Amino acid sequence: NAGVTQTPKFQVLKTGQSMTLQCAQDMNHEYMSWYRQDPGMGLRLIHYSVGAGITDQGEVPNGYNVSRSTTEDFPLRLLSAAPSQTSVYFCASSPWQGTTADTQYFGPGTRLTVL
Amino acid sequence: KNEVEQSPQNLTAQEGEFITINCSYSVGISALHWLQQHPGGGIVSLFMLSSGKKKHGRLIATINIQEKHSSLHITASHPRDSAVYICAVRRNTGNQFYFGTGTSLTVIP
Numbered sequence: 683n684a685g686v687t688q689t690p691k692f693q694v695l696k697t698g699q700s701m702t703l704q705c706a707q708d709m710n711h712e713y714m715s716w717y718r719q720d721p722g723m724g725l726r727l728i729h730y731s732v733g734a735g736i737t738d739q740g741e742v743p744n745g746y747n748v749s750r751s752t753t754e755d756f757p758l759r760l761l762s763a764a765p766s767q768t769s770v771y772f773c774a775s776s777p778w779q780g781t782t783a784d785t786q787y788f789g790p791g792t793r794l795t796v797l
Numbered sequence: 798k799n800e801v802e803q804s805p806q807n808l809t810a811q812e813g814e815f816i817t818i819n820c821s822y823s824v825g826i827s828a829l830h831w832l833q834q835h836p837g838g839g840i841v842s843l844f845m846l847s848s849g850k851k852k853h854g855r856l857i858a859t860i861n862i863q864e865k866h867s868s869l870h871i872t873a874s875h876p877r878d879s880a881v882y883i884c885a886v887r888r889n890t891g892n893q894f895y896f897g898t899g900t901s902l903t904v905i906p
Contacts, residue, residue, distance in 0.1 A: 722898065724898045727894060727895075
């Protein structure tokens with residue numbers, strides 16, 4: 683199993699550009715989520731999904747869109763990049779036992795810089 | 798105000814020392830997780846706890862639900878334990894995780 687994969691590893695954008703961060707998992711996990719990690723702050727939840735066709739907002743959703751058309755893929759779209767979105771982005775997945783998420787598996791991260 | 802607080806923020810230890818990292822939280826939870834983030838950035842889940850104590854090798858994690866507190870202990874610390882240790886909680890309402898800012902551990906040979 684590849685686990686959780688993320689592409690790209692690094693990305694530089696100009697203000698106003700849009701892009702999609704890709705996340706895929708091959709463990710048949712229902713729960714997938716996107717976090718951003720900024721210096722001096724803990725990981726913060728952007729969006730999450732408990733299954734195909736179901737997504738919900740996390741703590742910091744503004745400026746980001748997600749969709750979940752398959753169990754495997756959970757892309758994160760930046761609609762119009764801003765310097766405040768410069769961060770390291772992590773995708774994670776876990777099994778979903780109805781109301782309880784199990785151990786989370788993290789992707790390697792994407793380091794995004796917005797100029 | 799952060800729902801999850803960790804202490805200390807930074808910790809330096811000599812190889813072989815016993816290490817304790819603390820986590821306090823202010824919300825009702827269904828589970829608490831301890832994560833390890835290596836200098837290269839990768840994040841690995843160490844433990845998931847909902848009560849009591851778990852042990853894996855030299856790592857021990859405990860949780861006191863009544864006091865809303867968890868500790869991560871490392872026995873016989875080694876330089877390869879140098880990493881950032883992150884506490885995360887899943888609230889018992891909703892499906893979201895909340896994270897502490899992490900404890901940066903350096904173990905000196």
